[in-house]
Amino acid sequence: MAARSSAEIEAPADSKSWTLRLRRAIDRHLPMDHLLPDRQPYYVGSWVYVFGVVTIAALVWVVISGVALSFMGPQWWHDSALGRFVNSLHFWSVQLFFIFMVLHLWGQYFMAGWRDGRAATWMIGVVIFATSILTAFTGYLSQQNFDAQYIAINAKDAMNSAGVGAFFNVLNFGQMYGLHVMLLPIGVTFLVVVHIVMVRTRGVVKPIDPEGGAPS
């Protein structure tokens, strides 16, 4: 007989322990074979499903290069060869992040990825897209060069006309830099984790008319 943990032996099903109830809820809704599957349905055998994974890989490089840039500072990323390389790595991994995020969006749009209880997953994806645009915008304002000044001075009128200039001041470098290196990346990363967990909870959406099967 396999050894059982003391919690399994002692805790009744209606236990008042919130940690036990939380653990049981996680076991019920997200078992490990859903979280880290080693097999996928046959219809996942397409490069379209790889676009989302490439987006995540690009985000990892964005974060790694961003941590190096924030640690070393603007003089390093403007004046040293390694700094310019890491700065370029940050810029180009952002380009790949957006390109593959849009390809992933197209793929999910045409396969109607919001079907069968996946609407929240789709909507969180939309919020990730919007938050990423704001993160990229504050990044352009954080470069510490004439480009950043030009963008900030032109963008302030758009922000003021939209009525958000009072609390989102693009001329305030400290505010833009703080948003770019702290709040917005944490927001994007957190939402991406939630998005992935939601995808793994329900699995990949079935094709609209699977070959040899009834439409779902």
Added chain:
Amino acid sequence: MDTPTTYFHWGFILISVPNLVVIGGMIVLFAIGLVAPFPHAEEGEDGGKK
């Protein structure tokens, strides 16, 4: 690097050539993703393609 880029202007559409190239490349990449064969695509968890 210091010269302004070329713009494509057709009716109400105004877009820089670099942006047009990126969008065109994305459409090509999406089409390749749809038709390119995927390795081991037949070996699904249900024992293969039905």
